[in-house]
Amino acid sequence: MTNWKVDRPQRITIDEPVTRLDVRLVAGRLNVVGTDGPARVDVTRVSSRPVIVEHRDGVLRVGHEHPPRRPGFLWWLGQLGRRYRAEVSIAVPADTLADLHLVDGALVASGLVNDTTVNVTSGQVTLMGLAGRTDARIVSGPVEALGVTGDLTLDTVSGEVTLGESAAGRVHANTISGAITCDLDNPRRSEIRLTTVSGPITVRVREDSDLDVHLHTTSGRITSGFPQVDGVGGIGPVKDSHGVLGAGEGKLWASATSGSIALLARPVDDDQEEQP
Structure with missing residues (x-):
C-alpha cells in the first residue's frame, strides 16, 4: 500500500x-x-484539512482527512466547509470503475467506459462521454449529461436535468422540483423514463425513431411534433397522449405532476449536417 498526505x-x-x-x-x-x-492525482488547491491519496491492490482512494459525518448548521454557513475545500483532478484508465462522492461543489466526469456512480449533496454534476452503467444523484443542483451511452440514471431533488447527444439504451431521469430537457438518439429497444413533480419536460427524438410513446401530465398540457402521438379523450388541454413511432421497439414514458410536456421531432438531416 502507498499513501500520500497532501x-x-x-x-x-x-x-x-x-x-x-x-x-x-x-x-x-x-x-x-x-x-x-x-x-x-493533481491537487491544485487544498485548505486546512489535507487530502489523503491511497493506492492498494488496484484501488485508488482520494478523500479528506477526518471528514464530518453529518454536516450541520455551521457547515451550511460556510464556517466548516471552507476548512475542507479542495480542487482535485484525477486521470485514470478509461475502464476504471468509479465511485465519486462530493458533499458541496462541482463534479465533472468524462471519458470513462465502465460503471460510474456519482453522489453530490449540493452543487452541480456534469457527465461527458461516459459508457457502461452511469448512476448520478444530486440533492440540490443541476445535472447535465452529454454524449452518454449504456444505462443512465439521473436523479435530483431540486434542480434541472439536461441530457443531450445521448444514445443510451436505458434512460431514467427524475426530479422533484426542476425541468427535464432531453435530446435523444436512441438505439433499438431503448427504454426512456422521464418523471418530474414540479417542472416541465421537453424531449426531442429523431423523426425515424422506433418508440412506443406514453405521455401524462396532471395539471399541465401536452404538445407533440409527431401526428402519431395523439391526445386521449377529455375536453380542454391534452393531459394524456399515446402513439407509436416507427416499429415501436423502444419505450418512452414521460410524466409530470405540475408541468407541461413537449415532444419534439428532430429531422434526420440535422445529424447528417453535423458529421464532418
Whole structure:
C-alpha cells in the first residue's frame, strides 16, 4: 500500500495498475477523466484539512482527512466547509470503475467506459462521454449529461436535468422540483423514463425513431411534433397522449405532476449536417 498526505498543491503519478477509483471529498471541485496513460492525482488547491491519496491492490482512494459525518448548521454557513475545500483532478484508465462522492461543489466526469456512480449533496454534476452503467444523484443542483451511452440514471431533488447527444439504451431521469430537457438518439429497444413533480419536460427524438410513446401530465398540457402521438379523450388541454413511432421497439414514458410536456421531432438531416 502507498499513501500520500497532501496539504499543499501537488501532482501524484500512480505507476501501478488502477482498476477502481473511490473518491470521498467534502467541498470544492472534482474532475475525473478517463485516459490511456498512468493514473494521476493533481491537487491544485487544498485548505486546512489535507487530502489523503491511497493506492492498494488496484484501488485508488482520494478523500479528506477526518471528514464530518453529518454536516450541520455551521457547515451550511460556510464556517466548516471552507476548512475542507479542495480542487482535485484525477486521470485514470478509461475502464476504471468509479465511485465519486462530493458533499458541496462541482463534479465533472468524462471519458470513462465502465460503471460510474456519482453522489453530490449540493452543487452541480456534469457527465461527458461516459459508457457502461452511469448512476448520478444530486440533492440540490443541476445535472447535465452529454454524449452518454449504456444505462443512465439521473436523479435530483431540486434542480434541472439536461441530457443531450445521448444514445443510451436505458434512460431514467427524475426530479422533484426542476425541468427535464432531453435530446435523444436512441438505439433499438431503448427504454426512456422521464418523471418530474414540479417542472416541465421537453424531449426531442429523431423523426425515424422506433418508440412506443406514453405521455401524462396532471395539471399541465401536452404538445407533440409527431401526428402519431395523439391526445386521449377529455375536453380542454391534452393531459394524456399515446402513439407509436416507427416499429415501436423502444419505450418512452414521460410524466409530470405540475408541468407541461413537449415532444419534439428532430429531422434526420440535422445529424447528417453535423458529421464532418
